[in-house]
Amino acid sequence: MSRAMTLAVAFVATIALILGGAAGIGYLxxxxxxxxxxxxxxxxxxxxxxxxxxxxxADVTMSxxxxxxxxxxxxxxxxxxxxxxxxxxxxxGADGAAxxxxxxxxxxxxxxxxxxxxxxxxPDAAQRPPADGEPTALGADLxxxxxxxxxxxxxxxxxxxxxxxxxxxxxxVLLASDASAEFDGPGAASLDSALxxxxxxxxxxxxxxxxxxxxxxxxxxxxxxxxxxDVDRVVFQSATPVGASTTQGTLRPIDGSQLSTTRESTExxxxxxxxxxxxxxxSAFMSPENAQRVDNDVLIGNLADFLVENDRDAGTQxxxxxxxxxxxxxxxxxxxxxxxxxxxxxxG
Amino acid sequence: MPAxxxxxxxxxxxxxxIVVVAAAVVAxxxxxxxxxxxxxxxxxxxxxxxxxxxxxxxxxxxxTELTEVRNxxxxxxxxxxxxxxxxxxxxxxxMYKSVxxxxxxxxxxxxxxxISASGGYYAMAPADDIYVLPTSTVGSxxxxxxxxxxxxxxxxxxxxxxxxxxxxxxxAQQQTLADTFVDAMMAERGDEFxxxxxxxxxxxxxxxxxxxxxxxxxxxxxxxxxxxxxAERANMxxxxxxxxxxxxxxxxxxxxxxxxxxxxxxxxxxxxADIEPMPFAYVYDGxxxxxxxxxxxxxxxxxxxxxxTDATGGEDAxxxxxxxxxxxxxxxDVPSLSREVSP
Numbered sequence: 001m002s003r004a005m006t007l008a009v010a011f012v013a014t015i016a017l018i019l020g021g022a023a024g025i026g027y028l029x030x031x032x033x034x035x036x037x038x039x040x041x042x043x044x045x046x047x048x049x050x051x052x053x054x055x056x057x058a059d060v061t062m063s064x065x066x067x068x069x070x071x072x073x074x075x076x077x078x079x080x081x082x083x084x085x086x087x088x089x090x091x092x093g094a095d096g097a098a099x100x101x102x103x104x105x106x107x108x109x110x111x112x113x114x115x116x117x118x119x120x121x122x123p124d125a126a127q128r129p130p131a132d133g134e135p136t137a138l139g140a141d142l143x144x145x146x147x148x149x150x151x152x153x154x155x156x157x158x159x160x161x162x163x164x165x166x167x168x169x170x171x172x173v174l175l176a177s178d179a180s181a182e183f184d185g186p187g188a189a190s191l192d193s194a195l196x197x198x199x200x201x202x203x204x205x206x207x208x209x210x211x212x213x214x215x216x217x218x219x220x221x222x223x224x225x226x227x228x229x230d231v232d233r234v235v236f237q238s239a240t241p242v243g244a245s246t247t248q249g250t251l252r253p254i255d256g257s258q259l260s261t262t263r264e265s266t267e268x269x270x271x272x273x274x275x276x277x278x279x280x281x282x283s284a285f286m287s288p289e290n291a292q293r294v295d296n297d298v299l300i301g302n303l304a305d306f307l308v309e310n311d312r313d314a315g316t317q318x319x320x321x322x323x324x325x326x327x328x329x330x331x332x333x334x335x336x337x338x339x340x341x342x343x344x345x346x347x348g
Numbered sequence: 349m350p351a352x353x354x355x356x357x358x359x360x361x362x363x364x365x366i367v368v369v370a371a372a373v374v375a376x377x378x379x380x381x382x383x384x385x386x387x388x389x390x391x392x393x394x395x396x397x398x399x400x401x402x403x404x405x406x407x408x409x410x411x412t413e414l415t416e417v418r419n420x421x422x423x424x425x426x427x428x429x430x431x432x433x434x435x436x437x438x439x440x441x442x443m444y445k446s447v448x449x450x451x452x453x454x455x456x457x458x459x460x461x462x463i464s465a466s467g468g469y470y471a472m473a474p475a476d477d478i479y480v481l482p483t484s485t486v487g488s489x490x491x492x493x494x495x496x497x498x499x500x501x502x503x504x505x506x507x508x509x510x511x512x513x514x515x516x517x518x519x520a521q522q523q524t525l526a527d528t529f530v531d532a533m534m535a536e537r538g539d540e541f542x543x544x545x546x547x548x549x550x551x552x553x554x555x556x557x558x559x560x561x562x563x564x565x566x567x568x569x570x571x572x573x574x575x576x577x578x579a580e581r582a583n584m585x586x587x588x589x590x591x592x593x594x595x596x597x598x599x600x601x602x603x604x605x606x607x608x609x610x611x612x613x614x615x616x617x618x619x620x621a622d623i624e625p626m627p628f629a630y631v632y633d634g635x636x637x638x639x640x641x642x643x644x645x646x647x648x649x650x651x652x653x654x655x656x657t658d659a660t661g662g663e664d665a666x667x668x669x670x671x672x673x674x675x676x677x678x679x680x681d682v683p684s685l686s687r688e689v690s691p
Contacts, residue, residue: 003360007367014371019382026383039448043535049527053513053520100498207546212519214549289498289515 051212056292060108060300062308069308071109072145074119074138074152075102101284102149104291108304117141121152138162139319146314147172147307151283153181153188164194165319167276170312174303176283179203179240179260197279200241200268202261204253204281211235211293218254218294219270225249227273227302234271235293239282241268249273251299271299278306390424390454393579395571395591398428398443401603402435402467402630403612407442409594410471414446418453423590424582425455427574428475433635434466434488435603435612437525440630443471444532451475455581459574460484460565465553465632466492469564470529473536477577479569480556486564488632489533490551491526494609525628537563553632603631605638 043049106116119141135143138155139162142148148163148171155163167173175195181188182201192198205214215238221228227249234251241259250269259266271280284290291297355363394417398410417423428447434440450456451474458464458472459479465488472478480486496518502511512518530549534541540563541548559565569577579587601612601624610629615622 003363006360007363010364011367011371014368015375018372018375019378022379022383039445039452041445041448041532041535043531044528046531049524049531051520051523051527053517055514055516207549212516212523216519287498292516 053212055289056294058104058288058291058297058300060104060291060297060304062108062112062301062304064112064305064308066308068113068115069146069310070115070117070144070314071147071149071307072117072119072141073102073106074121074148074150075099101151101287103286104288104297105149105286105300105304108301109308112304112308114308117145135319136162142166142171142319144314145171146310146312147174149174149176149307151176153177153191155191157190160190160194162319163191167195169317169319170310171276171317172307172310172312173277174307175277175279176286177240177242177279177281178283179238179281182240192279195277195279196244196274197272197277198243199279199281200243200259200261202259203238203240204236204257204259204266204268204270206253206257208256209254213237217257217270219251220254222250222252222269225273227271227278227306228299229302231295231298231302233294234296234299235285235290236270236280236282237284237290239270239280239285241266241270242272242279242281243268244272244274244277244279247272247274273306276310278303390422390582391584391586392420392423392588392590393425393427393575393582393584394420394423395427395429395575395589397431397591397593397595398468398471399431399461400595401601401612402432402439402443402471403601404436404439406432406435406595407439407446410443411446413592413594414450418450423454424584424587425457425578426450427571427578428456428458428472429461429571429591430458430464430468430472431461432465432468432471433463433603434468434470434631435629436467436626437491437529437628437630440467440470440529444474447471448474455578457574457578457581459569459571460486460556461571463632463635465635466490466551467630470532470630473533476581477566477574478559478564479567479571479574479577480559480565481570482556482568484556484559484565485553485632485635486556486559487553488551489530489548490630491522491529492610492629492631492633493522493525493627496522522628529630540564540566553634603636604642605633605636610636 109116119138121138136156136158138159142162145166148166150163150173153175163173173195175191175197177188177199179202181199188199203215204217206217207214209218210216211218216235217237217239218233219236219239220233221231225248228251231251233254236251236253247269250273251271252267252269255265257266258264259268270282271278285296286300286303291300358366394413396410396413396417398406400406414426417426447456456475457477457479458475460472460481461484463485464472464478465485469486469489478486496515498515499512505511509517513521526549530545533548534545538545542562554562554564556565556568560568567573567577575589596614601614602616603626604611604613610626610631612624612626613622614624
């Protein structure tokens with residue numbers, strides 16, 4: 001090898017060695033070759049995270065063995081003001097619109113030999129008010145009934161009077177209201193006033209303990225009463241607090257429950273029994289699915305007993321077309337005006 | 349030759365030594381460049397935009413960008429520029445996981461612009477710090493879904509749950525979806541939140557001024573300040589900012605509430621294929637317009653256009669918009685879009 005060749009090889013080898021070393025060190029110390037981080041997300045793996053969706057079972061039984069009674073049901077607007085079935089707006093299929101919401105109660109009544117009749121609201125009633133002395137369609141139905149279950153909160157003045165007379169003449173009434181009723185048209189105050197009960201704006205929720213949703217709250221009886229017999233706990237959904245001046249049995253939300261309008265804890269009852277009237281702040285607690293939750297089925301059975309255990313003799317007691325004018329209603333707890341709501345045009 | 353004379357004055361060994369030293373000097377000049385190409389110093393803060401409704405397209409882009417960021421040695425820190433009211437649960441989770449992994453490797457700071465709520469909050473929660481502006485909106489940790497309801501039996505499907513399961517099972521699934529979100533946020537920021545899990549699950553939103561006190565955010569600061577903080581945490585003396593856009597152009601899809609559900613609309617003039625229902629969503633409800641509102645204002649546009657053509661009634665349309673109430677008694681003045689465009 002010539003001298004020049006030797007020197008060239010030495011030059012190139014030196015450069016290659018130094019630059020190769022620099023590249024190698026750079027590569028070895030680069031961050032990109034790290035293995036992926038091992039991230040733990042234990043909060044996704046907690047088995048308690050998965051809510052139990054087992055539907056449960058219902059067994060609605062009645063203890064009453066009295067004679068057959070006729071129970072009238074007005075399921076015209078079970079869920080707020082609008083019938084569930086659009087056909088009901090046309091007066092078609094109204095009896096089927098909320099059939100599910102009341103079916104466990106209806107079945108218990110039928111199985112025990114009682115008669116159930118559905119009152120179908122007349123969509124044109126507002127345009128064709130009954131003539132003087134002529135009974136309203138509801139009044140005519142109530143005249144034959146021993147008990148009345150309603151999911152409606154809005155009635156014409158004449159109908160409210162009929163319901164009031166019905167209650168005064170030993171008819172038993174179950175009113176299933178809900179938190180959306182306060183958002184409907186002129187409001188439910190007239191009926192509440194006639195029945196001597198109150199509803200309070202807002203819904204009750206519970207973030208700590210609930211049935212699969214914060215608005216599905218548990219309620220428990222505070223005193224022993226026929227309505228709450230054998231009931232440990234029931235579920236109400238989006239329920240509004242209800243009240244009455246004197247109560248014979250109540251279901252109150254459990255600890256941790258709060259009212260939507262105040263965001264404060266509340267113990268106001270969600271179901272109240274006063275004399276011939278029971279008002280519930282929820283219209284969904286009797287649906288088949290909810291009947292299967294905790295003791296809702298027991299409560300439904302007790303309510304069925306309440307409806308048929310009355311002193312009413314439908315054949316001899318008003319309301320009828322020639323019934324006496326009703327007496328003044330007793331304002332509950334002095335919270336409502338004596339004359340109810342001012343007369344307003346119904347919403348268009 | 350004098351040169352040859354000089355060379356021959358050194359022995360062979362001395363000549364080799366001189367060449368080696370010369371080669372080392374030359375190589376030394378190139379060492380920084382060679383080292384830099386294989387181990388590039390981090391001098392870039394990547395600003396990854398997370399804007400518009402959270403959906404699969406946005407999650408795709410955010411994942412791609414953050415993966416590239418992690419593999420790019422020149423990027424030493426990330427700032428998430430967030431402006432979203434949320435969207436699909438899975439897309440939110442994908443971004444959450446991607447941000448979490450990135451945050452494990454380098455400083456990540458979230459900079460909230462107008463709003464980072466629900467699914468948007470989910471995505472940015474693993475960031476080291478959340479920067480908000482005083483009137484930014486953050487929070488809404490929860491699920492948006494309609495109440496399950498039973499429906500008549502559908503004849504034909506192979507199983508009872510093929511077209512919607514039992515009402516109670518749906519309630520349970522929705523609660524699990526909500527709890528998944530809340531638990532993840534408690535895991536990420538439970539130490540920062542100045543409230544209980546139940547209060548977090550109320551799904552409230554907070555302004556920036558409130559959020560820095562209740563733990564939903566860490567600092568009041570702009571995007572620039574977030575970028576600077578990220579660079580400092582990555583020990584960059586000087587830095588460059590590399591902004592990476594994500595999601596579909598024009599901020600699509602548009603989220604719209606109907607009476608029953610939330611829908612994502614993927615076109616300003618949507619056909620059937622451009623509408624996607626979102627039965628479950630991590631969305632801040634207050635930032636999503638109702639279809640009636642959109643129709644009402646769109647109807648005004650149509651009416652104004654018709655009026656302009658007729659050269660009459662232009663003022664009526666303006667009045668309607670000024671009144672701006674849904675319960676307007678002038679229903680004749682505020683027709684629905686369908687009424688207006690129907691022949």
